[in-house]
Amino acid sequence: MESSTAPRPSGWVAFAGIMFIVAGFANLVWGIGALADKEYLPEEGLLFSTLTFWGWIAIIWGALLLLGSYLVLMESPSGRSTGIVLAVVSAVFWLFALPVLPIFALVAILIDSLIIYGLSSPG
Numbered sequence: 001m002e003s004s005t006a007p008r009p010s011g012w013v014a015f016a017g018i019m020f021i022v023a024g025f026a027n028l029v030w031g032i033g034a035l036a037d038k039e040y041l042p043e044e045g046l047l048f049s050t051l052t053f054w055g056w057i058a059i060i061w062g063a064l065l066l067l068g069s070y071l072v073l074m075e076s077p078s079g080r081s082t083g084i085v086l087a088v089v090s091a092v093f094w095l096f097a098l099p100v101l102p103i104f105a106l107v108a109i110l111i112d113s114l115i116i117y118g119l120s121s122p123g
Helices: 011-036 052-072 079-097 102-120
Strands: none
Touching: 011 052, 011 079, 011 102, 052 079, 079 102
């Protein structure tokens, strides 16, 4: 049997990478929902701009988060720092969505916080 030489992320890094995938897909789902069904999301609850604007921002951001998860899971030299920056900005993004989807936004902020913890922990 041959042993694989591909890098395997440690426990917290793997956890952060998987949570990044969850957060990325959550942003994609929210963005698609904001663009597709405006009756479901109340636009008057937004702090800034329109649902169309935030929908496109969420879709672009979700794609960036999925790219970040790839960097983290492949243990790229810049993966941890890129992941931390993306998770911080994602948490701030979800603060703007808090009036529209409070529970969904709180779960996304919690996931981002766990990602930051996982990537900043030593090892």
